[in-house]
Amino acid sequence: MKVVARNGKEMGEVKLFRTWSSPYALMIVWALKLKGVEFETVYEDLANKSSLLLEYNPIHKKVPVLLHNGTPICESLVILEYIDETWSSSTRFLPEDPLARATARFWAKFNYEQLTTSVYKVYVSQGVEQEEAKGHALENLDIVEKQLTGKKFFSGETFGFLDLVFGWIANYLGIFEETGGVKLLEEKRFPHISAWKENFSEIPVIKENWPDREKLITKFQLMREHFISTAAAK
Numbered sequence: 001m002k003v004v005a006r007n008g009k010e011m012g013e014v015k016l017f018r019t020w021s022s023p024y025a026l027m028i029v030w031a032l033k034l035k036g037v038e039f040e041t042v043y044e045d046l047a048n049k050s051s052l053l054l055e056y057n058p059i060h061k062k063v064p065v066l067l068h069n070g071t072p073i074c075e076s077l078v079i080l081e082y083i084d085e086t087w088s089s090s091t092r093f094l095p096e097d098p099l100a101r102a103t104a105r106f107w108a109k110f111n112y113e114q115l116t117t118s119v120y121k122v123y124v125s126q127g128v129e130q131e132e133a134k135g136h137a138l139e140n141l142d143i144v145e146k147q148l149t150g151k152k153f154f155s156g157e158t159f160g161f162l163d164l165v166f167g168w169i170a171n172y173l174g175i176f177e178e179t180g181g182v183k184l185l186e187e188k189r190f191p192h193i194s195a196w197k198e199n200f201s202e203i204p205v206i207k208e209n210w211p212d213r214e215k216l217i218t219k220f221q222l223m224r225e226h227f228i229s230t231a232a233a234k
């Protein structure tokens, strides 16, 4: 099947392996839709991974995986950059300037290695441990808050790469807060993140592809209970 872009350029065959609930995969859905790339979706059951997923991502065995003309690309940030470079005639996510690109990648690394992990720690812990984790998560959010000061989006007036990378803050953070029983994003402490969240959520492609909130709550509640009971059994 030949897929042709709105500008008439051939896109090749694009398939996305995802789950309905993965935030990493959702970022790729947003990216493809913002670029106007047509793609086929393959939903995986992570409790029973398909042989194709294991074949395409043998190292990590995770979603998302993007398949372009039969070749797999793994790891969400790598996929995001690939999409940006491959379908480059529409809106660019990363800026052109090498220094601005390096800065964007620095913050993407911060998100994945520091912010996400600290919020996850709050979600899966309890008691004193959770209090301590909350402190770290808030300090990381303070850093993000500072980045957004005086800006509508992470790179300024226009939506870009880091808005996609930090996009999970606009919905998954609330899921972690509710299921973990800890509020992190207080509007008073984080006025800029809160305003960004509103503006970000109003973008049609973003808004239209949220997974169902109630379903997410149920899933993340169960995951937390499972995690805590297995950790206690150790």
Ligand SMILES: N[C@@H](CCC(=O)N[C@@H](CS)C(=O)NCC(=O)O)C(=O)O
Pocket: 021, 022, 023, 024, 046, 061, 062, 063, 064, 074, 075, 076, 077
């Ligand atoms: N570093 C990976 C993380 C992706 C990831 O953690 N995916 C989860 C779903 S949210 C997964 O596939 N987990 C399957 C497993 O760990 O067995 C990326 O950025 O793509």
Ligand SMILES: *[C@@H]1O[C@H](CO)[C@@H](O)[C@H](O)[C@H]1NC(C)=O
Pocket: 048, 049, 050, 051
């Ligand atoms: C696992 O998936 C395969 C297809 O990929 C299916 O045939 C099988 O029934 C599934 N097993 C379970 C336990 O869901």
Ligand SMILES: *[C@@H]1O[C@H](CO)[C@@H](O)[C@H](O)[C@H]1NC(C)=O
Pocket: 152, 195, 196, 198, 199
């Ligand atoms: C959106 O961005 C504008 C700045 O462009 C800001 O004034 C506003 O507070 C933000 N939030 C909402 C909900 O519009």
